[in-house]
Amino acid sequence: MISPQGFLRAPSAETAEARWDGSQWIISGTAFPDGLTEGDVAGLRDLRDVRIEWPQSSAPLDVIHQLASAGVPLHSAAAPDWLDPDLRDLVTDARWLEPEIDGTGASLADLRREEHSLRLRRLGLRRSMNTSERGLVSVIVASRRPALTAFTLAQIARQRHVDLEVVYAAHGFPAEVVRQEARDFPFPIEIVELGSETVFGEVINAGVARANGGYIAKWDDDDWYSPDHLSDLLLAKEYSGADVVGMPTEFYYLEPLDITVRRGRWRTEITADLVSGATLLLERTTFQEIGGFQPVPQGGDTRLLKAIEAAGGTIYRTHGMGLLVRRAATAQHTWQPPLSEFIRGSANQWRGFHPTRILEGS
């Protein structure tokens, strides 16, 4: 299956040309009369982009859709009217090609390229897979902070291309707080109230026990998620075939310093052993088969991943463009790594709150 697996985040080659010769698509001089294979796609991974020369009149788009599904960045200076508007807008969108730097003067070319690739992937993959019809996703929120309820629900409310319900575990505060905030919440929501003495793992398990969805998605109460977060995870679940899918944590908002940093150039779109606990998505049956969350106050995510691997399951790490993790001031959180760890070796820094364009929903 043609998919974003193997996407290269820092290409070393320049651009290639794709054109329709009247009967077939030619990419970089090679004809692909029968479409692309995974091997063909691997050969295009190192390119910054593929520039498409469109024919005047309509041509089959199989190869182009394959390129899009693979996340090969596509661009055209102009596109003909016969092209469907979504694809046309995307390939002619040149924002990602404009030189841009972060607050420290470092180039953002690769980041913008990946965002562009991601938009193409969604367009290509959703043609064959409607993520809204993949079944119900139960979003499990375990929160100790009533003050964040409105924030958390607003993040979930803007999820799109997905059928979801929420199980909100009010951990040490009255369920009524959540009920109040959820009055206008657009999706089904079930609220569980658990005493503050309950350990985190058990809170999650209690949430899952009330879930009706075929899928379980873990959700952190204080992080920012792109509106396509769950839909992206469902896509990755499909094309990777992994038992658990998740994202790396790359972007942090460091509240005490009021800066946004990007750190850890993770390899993404790859089978991995580590994904962010705030992004786990798996089938409910898988969750139950491995015995759920271990009743521990911390480190439950890592244990879950280890259990999956021990049971012979696989973990897939998709892109991390749509996640922004909040690092609050020390006093407000149970345990956090020192701030300087987020700064050391950060690849990018921006002053203030600076979400990616993907996170902003574009």
Next chain:
Amino acid sequence: MNRPSTLPGAPAMTPRVTPSIPRIRGNDYSSLTPPEIGAWTPAMRVSVIVPAYNGQEKLDLALAGLAEQSYPADLIEVIVVDNGSEQPLRLPEIRPVNTRLILCEIPGRANARNAGLQVATGDVIHWLDSDVVLDRVAIEAHMRWHHLAPYLSVTSYLRFTTVESPTPADVIAADDRAKLFEPADPHEWIVNLVESTDKLRSAAQGAFPLHVGGSTSVNAGLIKAAGPMDEELILGQDTEMGYRLSEAGAVFIPEPLSIGYHLGPTMRMRERTPISRVSHAFTPDRIPHYRWLRQHPTRQYLTPYVEVEIDVTDASYEDVRATVDNLLAGTIPDLSVVLVGPWDEVEPEYRAPLTNPRLDLVLIRGHYDGEARVRAGGRAGPAPYVLRLPPGWVPGEDSVAQLIDLMTERSLGLVSVLLAERPEGIVAARVERTAAFARAEMLAEEGEDLDGVVTEVYGSMWVDPETYGLVPAADASPLEARRSAYRRRLKEKAEEEKRRSAWQGELEKLKKEGERLNGEVKRLNGEVKRLNGEVKRLNGEVERRDGEVERLNGQVERRDGEVERLNGEVTEARAEAQRWRTSAVQFRREIGTLRRQISVLKRGRGLTRITRSGIRRIRGLLSDQSPPK
């Protein structure tokens, strides 16, 4: 691609102001697009200041060059400053409408320029040498930039002409002044500087030498901020002023459309070495960016490279000492320290000194009273970098240098070091680029955060303290006195030398051993050769012996046959012996029979004689034919 207006829960951000003045990052002026020549409406006034000493003819040409400019004459003011010429200068007839002549008796180009500056009223000051004839669009080409931003310094392309000079009338009559002055030579080092730095756009802190007096225009407000020319300098005043302009936030733009023809070859071409000699004596004191001219390990200069501001108001004497002492011992010698505190409230208490509530401040001030690099009071001033450091935090020997490296490599305006996160807030050190903050001050809108503007015009970055070696005073390693450092170096050198010579000895020994072994190898090779010969010989011998063996084997075979034959004979003999034995047994039996017959006969007498002879015969038979043993 629907785009929600804001992300839920995003922290409140100050609404992004639309800057009224364009914000140039570093020296990258590519965000400015000047209008085409002749296609815009100028409004700003320019004062062209022409210092002159003698050379009336050249001045006449320079003024003719200023006449008939494409820039509106009523926006041009020309101030000729006669710097005490032997024959007082006069204004020629061919000159711009607004031209004044003033006198400055004090010799020196800086004095003359400053005299002109004092009476200048323009929005822009254009320094022009009295032997430079401008092209017709030169002023307009400068001024189109100045209309875009108030912090620019624009420089013409000077060309050195040695063709026979035209008359002032020729100059105003000529359509294209190039025809009068070409061929001419370019201003080589400016061309090199411009070409090696993407037209100076990537030059950042290295752009200021573009400020040359030949034909450069600067916004008057910027000059006001930077101060006039330094009259103490005898050479290099332009560069020095360029440095101060850059510290005031200036952007330097080379303008190829503005050409100035310099009458005669450049002074630098003629006297390069003596000029460098003079300027290298003076400029390092004032231009800290010339690091290669400040290689001395300890000496101090007029303008430090880094100034460190430490707020000591509530600090302990020990913390301040740890911080200041380590700063002074770092790898940047041209660093000075400003101690910020309520110094006018600090009074020594002579009767009971220990009861003074401001005792630590008294001790701090007293301790550094004699250190010229540390001063109590005032603010950081002319240095290109200012470090703000909380007392009690200690930079390592190379920390400050590494932070500055980071800033120059990335052209940053601000680097913040996260020292500690405390419940009451963040403890941080900061290095600020003076030029960036000066520009930000100029550009910041009402209420806008200066750091944000600095990030836009240069860039800013947070770093961690471990990477740059900043530690709390308690964790700092003690400082080493210079003399013990010197002795340690000496000792290390001696030890190194000892090790080296030990290695040398070892090497010699190994060399000798190697030689010996080589000899041995040679000898052994000979031996091998000899032994090979021997082997060959022995192989021959073996072959010969083999032949012998074969021959002997033959013999043995033959002998074996003989043995066999003899064995046969033996067998034969044995068989015969057997036969004899059998015969013997038979004979005995016969003898027995005969004896019995004899006995019978003895009893019968008659036969005695015959029988006796019979016995004799038998006995004879027996003795002759006894069987072999």
